Amino acid sequence: MARYRFPSIPESAVTPRELFRQRRRFLKRGTALSAAAMLPGGLLLSDTARAWRASLSERLDGELPRRELAGNETLTPRDDATSYNNFYELGTRKSDPEVYAHKLVTDPWSLTIDGEVDKPGTLAFEDVLSRESLEERIYRLRCVEAWSMVIPWIGFPLADLLKRHAPTSRARYVQFESILDPDNLRGQRSSILDWPYREALRIDEAMHPLTLMAVGMYGEVMPNQNGAPIRLVVPWKYGFKSIKSVVRITLTEERPVSSWVAQNPEEYGFFANVNPEKDHPRWSQARERRIGERGKRETLMFNGYADEVAELYAGMDLQQHL
Ligand SMILES: Nc1nc2c(c(=O)[nH]1)N[C@H]1C(S)=C(S)[C@@H](COP(=O)(O)O)O[C@H]1N2
Ligand SMILES: [Mo]
Numbered sequence: 001m002a003r004y005r006f007p008s009i010p011e012s013a014v015t016p017r018e019l020f021r022q023r024r025r026f027l028k029r030g031t032a033l034s035a036a037a038m039l040p041g042g043l044l045l046s047d048t049a050r051a052w053r054a055s056l057s058e059r060l061d062g063e064l065p066r067r068e069l070a071g072n073e074t075l076t077p078r079d080d081a082t083s084y085n086n087f088y089e090l091g092t093r094k095s096d097p098e099v100y101a102h103k104l105v106t107d108p109w110s111l112t113i114d115g116e117v118d119k120p121g122t123l124a125f126e127d128v129l130s131r132e133s134l135e136e137r138i139y140r141l142r143c144v145e146a147w148s149m150v151i152p153w154i155g156f157p158l159a160d161l162l163k164r165h166a167p168t169s170r171a172r173y174v175q176f177e178s179i180l181d182p183d184n185l186r187g188q189r190s191s192i193l194d195w196p197y198r199e200a201l202r203i204d205e206a207m208h209p210l211t212l213m214a215v216g217m218y219g220e221v222m223p224n225q226n227g228a229p230i231r232l233v234v235p236w237k238y239g240f241k242s243i244k245s246v247v248r249i250t251l252t253e254e255r256p257v258s259s260w261v262a263q264n265p266e267e268y269g270f271f272a273n274v275n276p277e278k279d280h281p282r283w284s285q286a287r288e289r290r291i292g293e294r295g296k297r298e299t300l301m302f303n304g305y306a307d308e309v310a311e312l313y314a315g316m317d318l319q320q321h322l
Contacts, residue, residue, distance in 0.1 A: 051126045052107075052108075052109070052124075052125050052126035052129060052229065053107075053221060055126060055129070055130075056129060056215065056216070056221055057220070057221055059129075059134060060134075060154060060216055060219060060220065060221065064134055064135050064136050064154065065135040065136070066135065066136035066137070066138075066152075067135065067136070067137050067138070068138045069137055069138055069139055069210070069235070069305075070138045070139055070140045070150045070304070071304060073140065073150050073290075074150065074292075075138065075150050075151070075152060076149035076150050076151060076290075076291050076292055077292055078217075078218045080149070080291050080292050081149055081151055081217065081218070081226070081291075082098060082223050082225055082226060083095065083098045083225075084291060085097035085098065085225045085226065086143065086145075086239065086240070087187075087225055087226075087227065087244055088187045088192060088193060088197070089104070089178065089179070089181075089185040089186075089187040089188055089195075089197065089245075090103065090104065090185065090186065090187055090225065091186060091187050092187070092192065096187075097224075097225035097226075098225045100186060101223065101224035101225045102224070103184045103185060103186065104179070104181075104184070104185065104224040104228065104245065105181065105184055106224065106228045106229045106245070108124065108125070109124075109125040109229050109230075109247075110122050110123060110124050110125060110247070111123055111125060111128050111230065111246065111247060111248070111249070112247065112248045112249070113161070113162075113165045113248075113249045113250075113251075114248070114249075114250050114251075115171070115175075115250035115251040115252050116167060116168045116170045116171035116251040116252060116253060117162075117165040117166055117167050117168060117171065117251050118165070118166035118167075118168060119164070119165045119166045120165065121165065125229055125230065128161070128230070129215065131161075131164065132156035132160055132161065132213075133156060133160075134154055134155065134156055134215070134216075135154070135155070135156065136152055136153070136154050136219075137152070137153050137154075137155070137212060137233075138150060138151070138152045138153075139151060139153060139210075139212075139233060139235035140235060140300075140303050140304055141233075141235065141239055141242070142238060142239060142274045142288060142299065142303045143238065143239040143240075144238035144239065144240055144268070144272070144280065144285075146283060146284075146285065146287070146288050146289060146299075147288060147289045147290075147291055148288045148289070148290050148291065148297070148299075149290070149291050149292075150290075151217055151218075152217060152218055152219070153212060153214040153216070153217050153233055154214060154215060154216030154217060154219070155212045155213050155214035155215050155216070155230075155233065156212070156213055156215075157209055157211065157212060157213075158174075158206055158207070158211045158212065158213050158232070159206070159207045159208070159209065159211070161213060161249075162174070162206060162207065162249075162251075167203065167251050168251070170253045171203055171251035171252070171253070172202065172203050172252070172253055172254075172255075173200050173201065173202055173203060173251070173252045173253075173254070173255050173256055174200060174201050174202075174203060174206040174249060174250070174251055174252075175198060175199070175200040175249070175250045175251075175252055175256040175258075176198065176199045176200065176201075176232055176243045176246050176248070176249055177196050177197070177198050177243075177246065177247055177248040177249075177250070178196045178197040178198070178243055178244060178245050178246060178247065179196065179245045179247050180195055180196040180247075182195070192263075193259045193260075193263055194259055194262050194263070195259075196247075197243060197244075197259050198243075198256065198257075198258050198259045199232065199240070199241055199242075199243040199258045199259070199260075200252075200255070200256040200257075200258050200270070201234065201241070202255075202312075203251070204312055205234070205312060208308075208309065208312065209308075210234075210235055210236065210305060210308055210309065211232070211233075211234050212232070212233040212234075212235075213230055213231070213232060213233075213246075214227075214230070214231050214232075214233045215229060215230050226244070227242075227243075227244025227245050227246075228245065229245070230245070230246050231243060231244040231245060231246060232244075232246060235303055235305055236273060236274060236302040236303050236304075236305040236306075236308075236309045237271070237272045237273055237274060237303075238272040238273075238274060240260050240268065240272065241258075241272050255270065258270065260272075266281060267280060267281055267282070268322075269321065269322025270321075270322070271313075271321050271322060272322065273302055273309075273313065273318065274299060274300070274301070274302055274303035275301065275302075275318055276298065276299035276300070276301060277301075277318075277319075278318065278319055278322070285299055286298070286299060287299055
């Protein structure tokens with residue numbers, strides 16, 4: 001297997017990051033004046049909630065290694081990336097996730113890692129965070145609906161987390177599960193999907209160095225509408241694979257059935273690799289609308305990550321394996 005290398009791009013090439021920093025400091029000064037642990041609704045944050053938010057935002061203020069992995073394409077404005085979303089638990093309109101973001105309860109949060117691992121466990125989110133080194137990565141995000149963005153994520157490789165739990169030799173797939181909370185998540189009262197939202201990767205895809213668990217974006221803690229407190233980001237696959245608000249990761253021997261495959265296997269495949277040569281049954285995938293731009297862009301094979309990931313699919317017919 002060829003060795004994977006990040007493209008090396010000078011630090012100076014892209015630096016909107018100082019801008020996020022300044023903005024964050026500004027926001028912090030503002031909130032320091034209000035009662036420290038009060039939420040807008042007058043709810044009090046639990047101690048554990050305060051622990052993970054405070055320690056994460058402190059870490060985000062420090063210098064994080066950063067990698068530009070979107071060919072220096074312009075970042076999508078933060079306001080677009082947080083107001084035009086797919087997060088069906090909060091509603092199906094693009095504006096719903098921002099409007100109902102406060103309905104996603106992220107405090108406290110825990111993450112379970114189980115199945116084919118020698119060291120299963122359920123950890124408080126702050127304990128997951130404290131084990132990992134964070135970095136910033138700029139990736140393209142391409143939705144199956146033919147729109148795209150360029151987003152600066154903050155997170156850590158999924159491989160780092162999985163290795164700590166010692167996958168067994170039988171582990172061939174990794175399944176992810178989102179939060180199930182129909183009392184608060186209005187979308188879960190409708191049956192568009194079989195809840196909780198589930199996704200899965202083959203183990204080699206999950207261990208690939210580009211596969212990220214993201215806990216922030218644009219230099220800040222992950223906004224609820226983007227999948228707080230922790231979500232998957234797989235930049236060479238259609239966006240629906242990048243499952244939000246993950247509560248459980250299960251390693252399996254058999255290939256799991258993800259929510260979209262269960263809903264419509266003709267339209268949504270297990271692999272869901274971005275492929276401009278394979279159209280969706282109802283529309284072309286050859287081009288995409290970059291949010292914030294006029295006109296259309298050509299969609300790139302594997303969303304522009306072919307040099308890094310094409311070898312994972314060597315010998316597979318990509319017209320057949322959706
Ligand atoms: N739990 C959950 N994860 C999800 C979704 C969802 O509805 N629920 N939508 C997916 C889709 S279709 C896309 S395109 C991306 C969108 O991520 P963003 O809103 O952060 O841009 O999230 C993915 N992850
Ligand atoms: Mo999507």
